[in-house]
Amino acid sequence: MTAVGEPGVQDPSVQIHAADETPRGYGAMKRKEDARFIRGRGQYVDDVVLPGMLHGAVLRSPLAHARILSIDTSAAEAHPKVHAVITGETLAGLGLAWMPTLSHDTQAVLATDKVRFQGQEVAFVVADDRYAARDALALIDVEYEPLDPVIDAKRALDPDAPVIRTDKDGKADNHIFDWESGDRAATDAVFADAEAADDQLVVVQDMIYPRVHPAPLETCGAIADMDPVTGKLTLWTTTQAPHAHRTLYALVAGLPEHKIRIISPDIGGGFGNKVGIYPGYVCAVVASIVTGTPVKWMEDRSENLMSTSFARDYHMRGEVAVTRDGRIRGVRVHVLADHGAFDATAQPTAFPAGFFGVFTGSYDLEAAHCAVTGVYTNKASGGVAYACSFRITEAVYLIERMVDVVAHDLGIDPAELRMRNLLRPEQFPYQSKTGWEYDSGDYPHTLQVALDKAGYAELRAEQADRRRRFEAGEPVSLMGIGLSFFTEAVGAGPRRSMDILGLGMADGAELRVHPTGKAVLRVSCQSQGQGHETTFAQIVAQELGISPDDIDVVHGDTDQTPFGLGTYGSRSTPVSGAATAMVARKVRERAKIVAAAMMEVSADDLEWNDGRWQVAGDPDASRSMADIAMAAHSNLELPDGVEGHLDATCVYNPPNLTYPCGAYVCLVEVDPGTGAVDVRRFVAVDDCGVRINPMIVEGQVHGGLADGVGMALMQCIAFDLDGNCLGGSMMDYLLPTSLECPSWELGETVTPSPHHPIGAKGVGESATVGSPPAVVNAVIDALAPYDVRHADMPLTPAAVWCAAQGNPLRPDLGIT
Amino acid sequence: MQITVSVNGESYVRDVEPRLLLTHFLRDELRLTGTHWGCDTSNCGACVVRLDGVPVKSCTVLAAMADGAEVTTVEGLAHGRTEADLDPVQEGFMVCHGLQCGFCTPGMMMTSRALLDRDPDPSAETIREAISGQICRCTGYENIVRSVQWAAAKEAAAREAADTESSEAMA
Numbered sequence: 001m002t003a004v005g006e007p008g009v010q011d012p013s014v015q016i017h018a019a020d021e022t023p024r025g026y027g028a029m030k031r032k033e034d035a036r037f038i039r040g041r042g043q044y045v046d047d048v049v050l051p052g053m054l055h056g057a058v059l060r061s062p063l064a065h066a067r068i069l070s071i072d073t074s075a076a077e078a079h080p081k082v083h084a085v086i087t088g089e090t091l092a093g094l095g096l097a098w099m100p101t102l103s104h105d106t107q108a109v110l111a112t113d114k115v116r117f118q119g120q121e122v123a124f125v126v127a128d129d130r131y132a133a134r135d136a137l138a139l140i141d142v143e144y145e146p147l148d149p150v151i152d153a154k155r156a157l158d159p160d161a162p163v164i165r166t167d168k169d170g171k172a173d174n175h176i177f178d179w180e181s182g183d184r185a186a187t188d189a190v191f192a193d194a195e196a197a198d199d200q201l202v203v204v205q206d207m208i209y210p211r212v213h214p215a216p217l218e219t220c221g222a223i224a225d226m227d228p229v230t231g232k233l234t235l236w237t238t239t240q241a242p243h244a245h246r247t248l249y250a251l252v253a254g255l256p257e258h259k260i261r262i263i264s265p266d267i268g269g270g271f272g273n274k275v276g277i278y279p280g281y282v283c284a285v286v287a288s289i290v291t292g293t294p295v296k297w298m299e300d301r302s303e304n305l306m307s308t309s310f311a312r313d314y315h316m317r318g319e320v321a322v323t324r325d326g327r328i329r330g331v332r333v334h335v336l337a338d339h340g341a342f343d344a345t346a347q348p349t350a351f352p353a354g355f356f357g358v359f360t361g362s363y364d365l366e367a368a369h370c371a372v373t374g375v376y377t378n379k380a381s382g383g384v385a386y387a388c389s390f391r392i393t394e395a396v397y398l399i400e401r402m403v404d405v406v407a408h409d410l411g412i413d414p415a416e417l418r419m420r421n422l423l424r425p426e427q428f429p430y431q432s433k434t435g436w437e438y439d440s441g442d443y444p445h446t447l448q449v450a451l452d453k454a455g456y457a458e459l460r461a462e463q464a465d466r467r468r469r470f471e472a473g474e475p476v477s478l479m480g481i482g483l484s485f486f487t488e489a490v491g492a493g494p495r496r497s498m499d500i501l502g503l504g505m506a507d508g509a510e511l512r513v514h515p516t517g518k519a520v521l522r523v524s525c526q527s528q529g530q531g532h533e534t535t536f537a538q539i540v541a542q543e544l545g546i547s548p549d550d551i552d553v554v555h556g557d558t559d560q561t562p563f564g565l566g567t568y569g570s571r572s573t574p575v576s577g578a579a580t581a582m583v584a585r586k587v588r589e590r591a592k593i594v595a596a597a598m599m600e601v602s603a604d605d606l607e608w609n610d611g612r613w614q615v616a617g618d619p620d621a622s623r624s625m626a627d628i629a630m631a632a633h634s635n636l637e638l639p640d641g642v643e644g645h646l647d648a649t650c651v652y653n654p655p656n657l658t659y660p661c662g663a664y665v666c667l668v669e670v671d672p673g674t675g676a677v678d679v680r681r682f683v684a685v686d687d688c689g690v691r692i693n694p695m696i697v698e699g700q701v702h703g704g705l706a707d708g709v710g711m712a713l714m715q716c717i718a719f720d721l722d723g724n725c726l727g728g729s730m731m732d733y734l735l736p737t738s739l740e741c742p743s744w745e746l747g748e749t750v751t752p753s754p755h756h757p758i759g760a761k762g763v764g765e766s767a768t769v770g771s772p773p774a775v776v777n778a779v780i781d782a783l784a785p786y787d788v789r790h791a792d793m794p795l796t797p798a799a800v801w802c803a804a805q806g807n808p809l810r811p812d813l814g815i816t
Numbered sequence: 817m818q819i820t821v822s823v824n825g826e827s828y829v830r831d832v833e834p835r836l837l838l839t840h841f842l843r844d845e846l847r848l849t850g851t852h853w854g855c856d857t858s859n860c861g862a863c864v865v866r867l868d869g870v871p872v873k874s875c876t877v878l879a880a881m882a883d884g885a886e887v888t889t890v891e892g893l894a895h896g897r898t899e900a901d902l903d904p905v906q907e908g909f910m911v912c913h914g915l916q917c918g919f920c921t922p923g924m925m926m927t928s929r930a931l932l933d934r935d936p937d938p939s940a941e942t943i944r945e946a947i948s949g950q951i952c953r954c955t956g957y958e959n960i961v962r963s964v965q966w967a968a969a970k971e972a973a974a975r976e977a978a979d980t981e982s983s984e985a986m987a
Contacts, residue, residue, distance in 0.1 A: 033918070040849070044849075044919065268918070269916075269954060271953070301855040529954045698913070699954070702956030730951070737947075737950070738943075738957040741957050
């Protein structure tokens with residue numbers, strides 16, 4: 001195998017080990033899972049075919065808000081290839097017309113009384129093939145009585161707003177929750193002081209983080225196979241959390257949990273979209289029970305974009321109290337959160353606004369407070385999904401945009417303003433003003449590395465020259481430089497404070513070392529492309545001194561793996577990765593006893609050295625894990641009370657979250673004539689603690705940066721005032737391609753997490769969280785000649801041009 | 817209607833509905849599931865296969881339109897089962913981490929193979945242009961570009977070695 005870096009390959013920043021040098025532990029190595037993917041032999045849900053399998057399709061509402069007067073399914077049922085048509089009425093008979101959401105609300109599986117958003121599930125057809133199932137949808141006749149929809153979140157609490165959730169007893173408005181974080185009185189005092197003082201000011205800015213959709217390339221789907229004889233349900237499904245789903249199906253459908261097996265095979269991207277349980281999955285289960293055969297349901301792209309979990313939709317007002325010499329004293333935030341028709345956000349129970357409480361960002365403040373109000377609207381439900389680390393995306397955008405607005409108002413360079421206010425290394429562990437304990441970091445260093453890598457001073461000089469030429473009337477593009485510094489809080493989470501629907505957020509791991517020294521690791525987290533089969537093998541390899549090639553990682557099947565909460569919120573490495581290291585250490589300790597027995601010495605005399613248990617001071621007296629494994633399974637006499645074999649299990653309960661950080665610099669060129677934005681360079685310096693496989697870490701960052709560019713410049717699920725979704729296909733919902741993305745320039749600093757067994761912090765969402773404000777800050781910076789202070793994402797050419805003319809767009813409502 | 821299609825060198829005769837999409841023909845009829853389906857609107861390219869050598873989005877080609885044609889899918893890229901039988905493009909994607917979830921990968925590789933067949937030494941810009949009609953949600957594209965460059969470099973080295981060998985043989 002040839003390594004990267006051969007002639008013709010441009011400057012890859014990660015060198016990959018050749019096949020004959022697979023690292024015994026951490027380091028860049030090729031992914032074990034790729035062998036099947038590059039041959040087209042991955043197995044995604046839609047690739048699975050079961051004998052006698054039927055196909056389901058969902059009839060969806062064309063209206064955003066309407067009463068259902070009648071549903072006539074007779075013509076569909078008469079279709080020769082149709083086996084069953086299921087409606088809300090069918091489900092009501094089974095007690096399944098409504099299901100609980102992950103936020104202690106309820107959601108209609110199939111609508112009974114009303115439809116509450118365009119694209120809502122109304123009926124489910126089961127037919128011989130996917131074409132016939134869709135043909136039959138057209139034969140169902142639904143009579144609707146249209147109702148006024150609530151589309152603008154800012155009008156949802158108006159006294160005369162139509163009430164969406166009439167299904168809830170006594171519900172007379174569209175209010176979901178009020179939640180706050182921080183010290184309101186202390187914060188108000190800082191702001192009152194700042195307002196009164198001549199040498200201070202209060203900076204205020206409204207901003208919208210528009211609704212976006214994660215749009216994994218594989219849409220959501222399931223195959224339900226209820227065995228009528230054994231009563232066992234096998235559900236092949238696109239889920240990021242197989243074990244949580246199993247428990248939820250048991251609770252929702254009243255099925256015994258040991259009779260449910262969730263198989264989540266290869267997943268074609270998740271990004272949070274595959275955390276929740278969707279009505280289509282439940283319909284497939286019911287259909288399999290009704291027909292006695294396996295039933296497959298795969299949604300199409302429009303169904304995915306219009307009905308499954310969206311993200312963001314936060315209408316925010318940020319306020320910053322700051323001294324005129326640039327010392328940020330306090331931050332106050334109010335958020336109006338649009339949750340759609342059902343409150344189905346996925347986050348720990350005590351956190352209805354997710355981890356938005358980290359909006360204080362990376363700065364040392366005197367006081368901070370935020371208040372979040374959640375409302376229902378006639379839009380699809382969801383609300384966290386999309387690589388956001390439970391709303392930290394919104395929090396980071398708020399604070400990093402506000403810092404730039406402050407820099408604009410004070411006339412201070414945004415890099416300098418950040419340097420003056422960043423937490424200093426000696427302040428860690430840092431207790432934030434909203435109750436979070438940041439574990440570690442050297443923020444000024446990380447920012448400096450990014451500024452140096454970008455050549456910040458030179459870029460500012462180039463920009464000054466460009467602006468002079470622009471002011472002189474030359475036809476030049478406008479150059480913008482944007483920064484962001486983010487702190488993430490990932491790896492949920494400590495059981496005492498974090499659960500999802502009552503399930504604590506700890507993860508299990510199980511490790512078996514076979515007699516010949518080869519091993520199988522079983523974990524509960526679920527790769528959607530993150531490369532767990534490689535990374536987790538490397539963690540075991542690092543701890544046990546065997547090759548990652550000799551370790552199989554089993555995941556994605558609840559019958560084969562220990563319980564755990566799944567992969568989202570960048571939690572796999574922080575939680576399941578820790579469980580993996582801990583279970584390997586248990587095995588290593590057991591191996592020590594076996595090695596001592598093998599060498600007839602006391603275990604106290606052994607030390608772990610270069611992947612072997614060795615008699616201290618005697619390199620010739622040592623045993624490898626393979627030697628020990630064979631002995632552990634043999635008739636070797638072991639001390640009393642010591643079991644044989646080399647197997648162990650572990651449950652890891654995180655003592656705290658981990659806090660990755662990063663400093664990003666984005667360079668854009670804006671065409672003043674058209675408003676078109678070109679991302680010329682993007683420098684990303686990430687500190688995610690210890691890197692297990694740097695190649696995979698780099699890939700995670702690359703993907704997140706593309707997400708950030710997409711959200712900042714292109715992606716938006718908007719609605720017209722009738723509630724029609726304006727982002728219902730990839731022709732309308734624009735995702736970044738190779739042409740919108742620059743060649744990413746990455747750097748790193750490493751500050752290990754002090755409380756994590758291997759010092760790793762997680763990185764899956766860092767770039768998605770950190771990059772949007774850098775891009776927006778760059779575009780606003782480019783528009784300085786027009787004195788633009790803020791414009792909302794997505795900064796499409798139209799949005800940029802309108803902002804330059806002083807008429808900013810309202811992105812969530814489309815062009816109105 | 818009856819169609820005859822050659823897929824990866826093997827000839828298939830099938831009765832199909834006229835409306836059947838090529839992607840469903842490959843996936844559901846022939847069980848070649850390496851070709852994926854992602855969007856319905858020709859935006860994502862997860863379904864790209866080669867039709868008489870030309871990369872096409874098989875979600876917007878009818879199976880009937882492939883009657884009499886030669887189709888190559890991702891399953892036809894490698895020449896055999898061992899790592900040595902892989903197409904350099906496949907190898908490049910593995911070495912340069914050009915894939916994560918793997919869903920766009922078959923389409924990306926088919927387009928890349930077609931590009932290298934007509935331009936053995938493409939610039940990064942040319943590669944970006946070639947794959948610009950396809951979406952990858954995981955990689956941010958940079959490593960896909962590197963993967964194709966890696967394959968181009970490997971094939972260039974192989975050509976050079978072959979040239980040296982043949983000129984030595986002639987001498």
